[in-house]
Amino acid sequence: MMFSMLDLKKITESLRDCPCGRKHEINIRALEIGFGNTPDTGRILRDAGFDGALHVVADQNTLAAAAGIADALRTARFRTTLTLFDDLQLADIEGVERVRRDIARCGAKAVLSVGTGSLNDICRFAAAQLDMPFAIYATAPSMDGFASVMAPITQNGFKRTFPAKAPEVIIADSAVLAKSPAVLKAAGLGDLLGKYTAHADWEVAACLTGEYYCEKIASLTRAAVDDAAELARRSDAESPEFSASLMEALVLSGLAMLLSGCTRPASGAEHHIAHFWEMQYALLGRPQVFHGKKVGIAAGLVADVYNRLAQLDTIHEMRRPIDWTRLSTVYGALWNECRAENTPNPVDAIPAGAVEKNWETLRAALARVPKGDEIRALIRRTGGAATCAEADIPAYLEDQGLRYGRYARFRMTMMRLLDIIEENPI
Ligand SMILES: [Zn+2]
Ligand SMILES: [Zn+2]
The missing domain is CATH 1.20.1090 (Dehydroquinate synthase-like, alpha domain)
Structure with missing residues (x-):
């Protein structure tokens, strides 16, 4: 299974007039998981309607992993600003405030999170508060929350889950995912x-x-999980093929929650x-x-x-x-x-x-x-x-x-x- 914008449409198409009685809709405009697609990042964002000043949020590790992304954004004529964390382990309210302050200072119109987990959650929450478009360039297939509308954020030492927003765009380069730390892939x-x-x-x-x-959503998710499990069984854990399949299944599981309206x-x-x-x-x-x-x-x-x-x-x-x-x-x-x-x-x-x-x-x-x-x-x-x-x-x-x-x-x-x-x- 290889996703593209077309397949996302195909999925929602296949769920139209679903016998379960619920209306299955999602607002994600682009989902691009492919080998070596980092140079296309700017074009994908432009095609999805991103325009003007873009604020990039990353940490030292994820920015290094996403080599070539700065060139890709420049080629697509994005004016970019950056919040660069050192090594972000925890999504806390201070991180959200730092991103909001940086955005206010530079007047960006959209947010691009380069990373996974905590970085995405900080951006998801900040973008919702600022009511601005938000995209994820994923660097590791570590969990299924990419498309989530909720953000777990730590405040005064306690983790609270805040209503946030799903990204308009999710991009992942399987060559980059494959090189992510083994602990993150195993967690995914x-x-x-x-x-x-x-x-x-x-x-x-x-x-x-x-x-x-919903039988349709259950079998859609199950098929993606089966594919990834089969690749985990027979391929090298370092292979881009395995990482792509893992990422697809994780994103689909997250989408399944949005589509069904339940966890x-x-x-x-x-x-x-x-x-x-x-x-x-x-x-x-x-x-x-x-x-x-x-x-x-x-x-x-x-x-x-x-x-x-x-x-x-x-x-x-x-x-x-x-x-x-x-x-x-x-x-x-x-x-x-x-x-x-x-x-x-x-x-x-x-x-x-x-x-x-x-x-x-x-x-x-x-x-x-x-x-x-x-x-x-x-x-x-x-x-x-x-x-x-x-x-x-x-x-x-x-x-x-x-x-x-x-x-x-x-x-x-x-x-x-x-x-x-x-x-x-x-
Ligand atoms: Zn259904
Ligand atoms: Zn989970």
Whole structure:
């Protein structure tokens, strides 16, 4: 699958009058992922309507990675100004303010983020506040948030998610992506492999509580994830082909959230465990682990549980109340947040007997999740850490993540059903 503007149109075209009943629309004007396309950056931006003074935001690493981009912008007659961070690790409000100040000083009319993750989030938020067009030139396929409309920004030490804006243009040169650090590519793959468990959860929720589900968006995302996983299996992790496929699938997962208007196509029980670890790390004051790295490890753990459940011919319901006392110990200072997320308990929406009655459907969804060992093997092939031990995540947090991570979010997942079935697959 090779994306271009045409394919983006083809995707929205294929989703017109979707049987799911929702209108699937996106405002992204150009999506260009190609080998050696850095010299085309200026032209792509011009074609998408970018004009006049352009403010570029990068750090030393990403600017070096994007060699040739300055020439490309000059050739297309853009007048550029620059905010250059040294080595940006954290998207904080100070970074957003610095970008806003620089833009105000030089009078730019649009923002180009050269980088990934935190750099994009700072620009996404600043561009939304200034109501100006925003483009991303991605330097690493490290997560699926490129097309996101939300920006996680740290303020006074706390991470808050702010409404921001999706970029009008996303450009990525697979020759540049391929040379990005292995840890970033492995994190991107981890975030992507989490879609397998997320999709099982989406089907489970749709089946048991009638939650919104779009078969077309699910299969579109799944096909892109399958392509990238297949390339991870058989190609060199350094190859531009693998990086391009990974980037396409990551961007598509982000688009799937925009198109469906929910996070279901990209996030399920594996993200809840990753979120749980992130909160625990923040409480402990430990340096954070890449998002996709945590998601990939959690996806392997959840896949083990789901595959064990898929082996069962029958299931027996046995409802148990949430163990609030235990949760208050595990969540500690985050206990109030946890209690709010679980009031009411999402499993209360499941009619009595529904799990037993629908077991064949649920089982089929679980059986589509690859084996945990396959997920771990793919992550290791790209040089990533595939288990908590390999990532230096303490063993007690692995255990707590499996048992209590599901309470981090108010969402129906297969993991939540462990509270209402007799069988214990952990
Ligand atoms: Zn649909
Ligand atoms: Zn993610």
